[in-house]
Amino acid sequence: MQNTPTKSKKNGKKTEQAETGPQHVPSAVRAQLAMLHFTDSALPTGGFSHSYGMETYLQRDDVHDPDTFATWLRAYLRQAAYNDGLICRFAAEVGAQVKSKEIDEDAAYARLAELDQLAHVSLVPRQVRDANSSMGTRMAKIGPVAVPESPILQRYCKDVREGELHGSPAIVHGLALGVLGLDIVEAVRSYLMQLTVSLTQNGIRGIPIGQDAGQRVLSAMYPVINRTAEKIQTLGMIDLGMSSPGLEIAQIQHETHRSRMFMS
Secondary structure, three states: OOOOOOHHHHHHHHHHHHOOOHHHOOHHHHHHHHHHHHOOOOOOOOHHHOOOOHHHHHHHOOOOOHHHHHHHHHHHHHHHOOOHHHHHHHHHHHHHHHHOOOOOHHHHHHHHHHHHHHHHHOOOOHHHHHHHHHHHHHHHHHHHHHOOOOHHHHHHHHHHHOOOOOOOHHHHHHHHHHHOOOOHHHHHHHHHHHHHHHHHHHHHHHOOOOHHHHHHHHHHOHHHHHHHHHHHOOOOHHHOOOOOHHHHHHHHHHHHOOOOOOOO
């Protein structure tokens, strides 16, 4: 005779279904899982389309092997401290203040809108500015999926998707992890790691270098990521927007290349 499902089994299945979703994970674990989610190399942000000026160095033959790529990447990460790395920290701080109820949602939103504007206007090269907005819009779709219970994250991301704000991947990353209670330095460090992974993948296929060489470059960046994350904690609003002239010029020159593998 075929056994029929018992009531307890049915209830167990319903309970399992009811607990599906990120908000049903303990908060400490949740923050760590979200951080890993946002640093996944397969995250569909469109980062694979952007070299952030590296392609100009490729065409000059200044970057042509693992060592020269590592030199470029190290310099890029250091200047990121004054741009999207710092934006990520500010957004994470807003998220932490919302979580601790130090500020209300309207005050938090006003701060995020200001950061969004600053993140946009501080990028002089048009391609990089467009890339930041494009990737920010993509992150505005991913963030609410990973952290669906945060009203302030939902509000910011909704306005980005609807074109009311420019969008910044650093803001979504920092804000989402901040409202989950992740340590600010760790949130910034994870953003820099995500950026490093994305650029390394682009270096692997753009130069090209082998996958193994790419992994060696990536691991060599660990100290740079850590030092940059710590440096960011010492900076203020007055430091936002500082950049490397050579990198910025290369990013502007990329717009006039006759042939391009990357969009920036």
